[in-house]
Amino acid sequence: xxxxxxxGGSVAQTLGAALLKAGHDVVIGIRKVTDxxxxxxxxxxxxxxxxxxxxxxRVATMAEAAAHGEVVFNVTGGLVSxxxxxxxxxQNLAGKVLVxxxxxxxFSQGMPPFLPAELSVHxxxxxEIQKAFPAVRVVKAFNTVGAAVMxxxxxxxxxxxxxxxxxxxxxxxxxxxxxxxxxGWTSIRDLGDIGGARAMExxxxxxxxxxxxxxxxxxxxxxAEG
Amino acid sequence: xxxxxxxGGSVAQTLGAALLKAGHDVVIGIRKVTDxxxxxxxxxxxxxxxxxxxxxxRVATMAEAAAHGEVVFNVTGGLVSxxxxxxxxxQNLAGKVLVxxxxxxxFSQGMPPFLPAELSVHxxxxxEIQKAFPAVRVVKAFNTVGAAVMxxxxxxxxxxxxxxxxxxxxxxxxxxxxxxxxxGWTSIRDLGDIGGARAMExxxxxxxxxxxxxxxxxxxxxxAEG
Numbered sequence: 001x002x003x004x005x006x007x008g009g010s011v012a013q014t015l016g017a018a019l020l021k022a023g024h025d026v027v028i029g030i031r032k033v034t035d036x037x038x039x040x041x042x043x044x045x046x047x048x049x050x051x052x053x054x055x056x057x058r059v060a061t062m063a064e065a066a067a068h069g070e071v072v073f074n075v076t077g078g079l080v081s082x083x084x085x086x087x088x089x090x091q092n093l094a095g096k097v098l099v100x101x102x103x104x105x106x107f108s109q110g111m112p113p114f115l116p117a118e119l120s121v122h123x124x125x126x127x128e129i130q131k132a133f134p135a136v137r138v139v140k141a142f143n144t145v146g147a148a149v150m151x152x153x154x155x156x157x158x159x160x161x162x163x164x165x166x167x168x169x170x171x172x173x174x175x176x177x178x179x180x181x182x183x184g185w186t187s188i189r190d191l192g193d194i195g196g197a198r199a200m201e202x203x204x205x206x207x208x209x210x211x212x213x214x215x216x217x218x219x220x221x222x223x224a225e226g
Numbered sequence: 227x228x229x230x231x232x233x234g235g236s237v238a239q240t241l242g243a244a245l246l247k248a249g250h251d252v253v254i255g256i257r258k259v260t261d262x263x264x265x266x267x268x269x270x271x272x273x274x275x276x277x278x279x280x281x282x283x284r285v286a287t288m289a290e291a292a293a294h295g296e297v298v299f300n301v302t303g304g305l306v307s308x309x310x311x312x313x314x315x316x317q318n319l320a321g322k323v324l325v326x327x328x329x330x331x332x333f334s335q336g337m338p339p340f341l342p343a344e345l346s347v348h349x350x351x352x353x354e355i356q357k358a359f360p361a362v363r364v365v366k367a368f369n370t371v372g373a374a375v376m377x378x379x380x381x382x383x384x385x386x387x388x389x390x391x392x393x394x395x396x397x398x399x400x401x402x403x404x405x406x407x408x409x410g411w412t413s414i415r416d417l418g419d420i421g422g423a424r425a426m427e428x429x430x431x432x433x434x435x436x437x438x439x440x441x442x443x444x445x446x447x448x449x450a451e452g
Contacts, residue, residue, distance in 0.1 A: 121342070122335075122340055156452040191439065195435075196435055198435075202428040202429070202432065209418070210415075210449060219450065219451050220450050221447045222450050223436060223447060223448075224448050
């Protein structure tokens with residue numbers, strides 16, 4: 001499948017590498033493709049130059065990556081996602097499955113980051129993206145775990161869940177397929193329409209608290225039912 | 227142990243009944259103790275008159291219940307908790323363990339309820355109660371499950387976790403003791419100081435979403451680790 005990634009950071013690189021390994025044709029999209037950008041050090045991950053050398057993937061502009069993808073991943077910082085997706089171009093995304101992996105975390109006041117009121121109290125980033133791009137089939141997914149767990153859920157031996165939410169059932173099936181076949185997820189919890197993104201993004205304070213206290217990013221939640 | 231409950235609704239009655247059964251001396255505290263109040267129909271639970279008849283527990287004013295308790299439970303609605311605890315009286319609560327079970331959910335705009343910005347973005351109800359009553363040993367606990375699960379965690383057969391957070395280690399030990407001995411909890415996750423209340427209260431959108439979609443209130447989360 002042709003896959004575009006909007007964003008070039010650690011989540012984009014980790015997801016992109018795993019999708020390439022699974023046989024997909026992946027293009028990472030960044031704002032400007034220059035030698036400087038490709039060689040620029042990035043937090044918690046490689047330069048894009050090294051990513052290209054190691055994976056055989058390609059890097060292009062956000063618009064090119066969006067146009068390339070049958071499925072597009074939003075792996076930008078949540079506070080700039082809508083702006084980045086506008087650069088990617090509504091016309092390049094129309095009708096496509098957009099997997100929204102981002103979290104609207106504001107780190108500007110130090111740790112812990114917070115969910116800004118305008119993206120959390122009465123809404124969520126997933127819902128705001130769906131509103132801003134009504135022709136796009138937004139599926140919120142993967143935002144509740146670290147990148148390494150997204151592509152390797154078996155790193156956690158106990159039962160644990162991948163949450164998905166979106167208005168389009170067929171789009172959710174596409175994401176379910178990628179999650180199970182390409183990454184090995186076995187337990188997927190459908191939280192209904194894109195309103196479920198609110199529950200998923202609100203999980204971040206717990207994830208961050210556990211990580212800060214325990215030092216282990218290889219964590220996730222499981223819904224236990226009686 | 228002498229236990230006071232601030233609030234007389236379904237959570238107060240369920241916790242109170244279980245604590246009486248475990249041998250504690252429980253007083254439920256409400257704003258005004260009148261025949262009308264005791265006979266008033268309450269959401270999802272009995273009248274207090276029936277609760278008294280069925281459990282042998284007592285009902286008094288909030289101030290009397292607070293003065294009675296060595297351990298006091300805040301089981302009021304989260305939006306009125308600080309005001310209710312002021313009626314209970316800072317002097318009646320000073321030095322005591324206050325188990326904060328409340329969630330700051332605003333139902334005024336219909337379903338789903340939301341966490342108001344002033345009690346969620348940069349803080350939490352647990353933190354605000356600790357700030358308003360600095361001499362009280364606040365422990366956030368039990369807020370992430372329904373009342374029936376609080377007192378009977380075995381209703382969920384899979385592993386699932388009780389979260390606690392608070393600044394006072396000995397106060398958390400008291401709550402841990404009640405949870406394990408009196409209710410049968412086996413997995414307790416300490417989220418550190420009262421700042422952990424933020425992660426716990428942010429879990430409510432997920433709980434509510436699951437409940438709304440699945441119709442099953444007998445649910446909880448488990449942290450799975452790799």
